[in-house]
Amino acid sequence: MKGLKIVVLAKQVPDTRNVGKDAMKADGTVNRAVLPAIFNPEDLNALEQALRLKDKYAGTEVTLLTMGPGRAAEIIREGLYRGADNGILLSDRAFAGSDTLATSYALSCTLKKMGKIDIIIAGRQAIDGDTAQVGPQVAEKLGFPQITYAEDIVSAEKGKIVIKRRLERGIEIVEGTLPMVVTVNASAPECRPRNAKYVMKYKHARAVSEMQDASEDYTLLHNNRPYLNIGEWSVNDIETKAEELGLTGSPTKVKAIENVVFQAKEAKVLEPTDADMGELMKELIANHTIG
Amino acid sequence: MNNVFVYCEIEEGQVADVSLELLTKGRKLADDLKCELEAIVIGADLKGVEKQIMPYGVDTVWIASDKRLYPYTTLPHTAIIVKLFGDEKPQVALMGATSIGRDLGPRVSSALHSGLTADCTSLIIGDHEDKKNNKVYKDLLYQIRPAFGGNIVATIINPDCRPQMATVREGVMKKEIRSEAYKGKVKQLDVEKYVSAEDFVVKVIERHMEASKVNIKNAGIIIAGGYGVGSKENFDKLYELADVIGAEVGASRAAVDAGYAAHERQIGQTGVTVRPKLYIACGISGQIQHTAGMEESSMVIAINTDKNAPINNFADYVITGDIADVIPKMIKQYKENTK
Structure with a gap:
């Protein structure tokens, strides 16, 4: 049987879950330098679903696609360590300032250029924006159907895909046709860890921008081992309309940003003693807070 | 138009x-x-x-x-x-x-x-x-x-x-x-x-929906537990207190991720937003993702072993102590004062 052609959409994000006191600068902007950049968590769940299909259907190829600066090639390497076959970094100043719609446009133009694809899998949402928009917006631009909130891709054979979805109040089993865009929830199985064999194989994999910035010379190594070249595409490698890219192609604009500050108020401090708890209960009962 | x-x-x-x-x-x-x-x-x-x-x-x-x-x-x-x-x-x-x-x-x-x-x-x-x-x-x-x-x-x-x-x-x-x-x-x-x-082209072949049994959104009193509650057994103490004073139990994302509570109880940016008259935060540090979902509570009691936990900035009452110790005392004192 011919394997599936799968593309996993992934994003490198600042780790907003571990934001410390120095995360915001005095002017209210985000201090990206102090936040570690990570593989967006739900995109790892998406990668796992792709790798499971690869385990199940021989000949399946898993390609990671990410858009970002040169540094974002780190997550492609991370994907290779875990079992992806190859990756493409889409990187260009022309994409700077993209909102979700302009991002989806750039990604969909890239996907069109990548040839026939059976399944596009993405995490439901990225933790730096929590919008959950890029997956469905890409699907619309490609004219593919979509299944969001996936917890398990049960099967993908004979042109059909069966998926278990996890919704707020229950589950759905749905069946659709290929090609399909799937977005995956955090409730799906965690991504497998790095495989030592792949770490050895791909530890010198680099994208062009990384090699330009690096002190080491990778030319010879990469000439001998072409699989170490992480594909890097610029706006010139895909067909786009300039007016749909970056800031110009983004209908939403940020009007204002406020830093969230804690409002300190005077609190009554109590000891964990019977006496203090007794006083607290008396007060709460007296002011009708509890009955 | x-x-x-x-x-x-x-x-x-x-x-x-x-x-x-x-x-x-x-x-x-x-x-x-x-x-x-x-x-x-x-x-x-x-x-x-x-x-x-x-x-x-x-x-x-x-x-x-x-x-x-x-x-x-x-x-x-x-x-x-x-x-x-x-x-x-x-x-x-x-x-x-x-x-x-x-x-x-x-x-x-x-x-x-x-x-x-x-x-x-x-x-x-x-x-x-x-x-x-x-x-x-x-x-x-x-x-x-x-x-x-x-x-x-x-x-x-x-x-x-x-x-x-x-x-x-x-x-x-x-x-x-x-x-x-x-x-x-x-x-x-x-x-x-x-x-x-x-x-x-996409067909729903099976569907199991349940009416949300938990109604933390409309609860007047919420007792919410965080990662600091420490165990599922300690979380049960929150339910005991909730039963006694007539409250619903909520949870922070960390507590849900740790398996202490079901997702439907999650309060915060990725859960529900609540505005109860009383919010008792147990073992919740007070990450902004959580407080975004409870900051409009009329009254907040924070129980935490860390006296510098950010949640204390939202609190009207701060109790520095262990859940396993404080909650049973609250239950006991409530019962004594409502006899």
Whole structure:
């Protein structure tokens, strides 16, 4: 049987879950330098679903696609360590300032250029924006159907895909046709860890921008081992309309940003003693807070 | 034309709470914009559904009823909305930030090339001056939402594209009937003119939905546990206290992730937003992602072993101590004082 052609959409994000006191600068902007950049968590769940299909259907190829600066090639390497076959970094100043719609446009133009694809899998949402928009917006631009909130891709054979979805109040089993865009929830199985064999194989994999910035010379190594070249595409490698890219192609604009500050108020401090708890209960009962 | 539209979700013949909350907000926005409020309902067997909708001050209810349209699937609902919005040109369109609205909204915005802001916590009308192009925009929708894991609050606008689309989570806006006697028009859509056979390529073959058993959103008193509760056994103590004083139990995301509580109890940016009269935070450090969902509580009691926990900044009472020790004492003292 011919394997599936799968593309996993992934994003490198600042780790907003571990934001410390120095995360915001005095002017209210985000201090990206102090936040570690990570593989967006739900995109790892998406990668796992792709790798499971690869385990199940021989000949399946898993390609990671990410858009970002040169540094974002780190997550492609991370994907290779875990079992992806190859990756493409889409990187260009022309994409700077993209909102979700302009991002989806750039990604969909890239996907069109990548040839026939059976399944596009993405995490439901990225933790730096929590919008959950890029997956469905890409699907619309490609004219593919979509299944969001996936917890398990049960099967993908004979042109059909069966998926278990996890919704707020229950589950759905749905069946659709290929090609399909799937977005995956955090409730799906965690991504497998790095495989030592792949770490050895791909530890010198680099994208062009990384090699330009690096002190080491990778030319010879990469000439001998072409699989170490992480594909890097610029706006010139895909067909786009300039007016749909970056800031110009983004209908939403940020009007204002406020830093969230804690409002300190005077609190009554109590000891964990019977006496203090007794006083607290008396007060709460007296002011009708509890009955 | 150029009105405010709200997409109404249907579950078991009932319009979802989040949709009624959006109708309430939509009515307010329509008043501010001096335009009409319109609702669209898509599903099966929708006879009489307008009776649930009009009291919220809806001037036109669009109904697309066809047995293939329930349960929800993406493509047919998208096709209907894209064509209707193309004809009616709403200036504002609102949807719930639910698994339906967050599936449908981006699809529609991508088709119409209109901006969509997810998970707004506030929507107001205001002007915008584009100094660079020396242009003034009147009466835009300010879409206000937390971003960057809740560490910043951003005001987003869509100056040029219409409709200005936004999703809002359940429980964020108030639900309020305008008038039981409010009279609007009902317009039935001829579904065949909106959808094609290819729109039904995704089929729901099994569905297990349960009415949300837990109702933390409307609870007057909430006892919420965080990662610091430490174990499922300690979490049971929260339920004991909840039983005694008549409360619901909530949880932070960390506690849900640790398996102490079910997801439906999650409070915070990725869970529900609550405004109880009393919020007892147990072993919750007070990450902004959590406090975003409880900061409007009338009174807060924080129980934490860390006397510098950020949650204490929100608290009216701070108890520095261990849950396993404090909660049983609270139960005992409550019982003694209510004898």
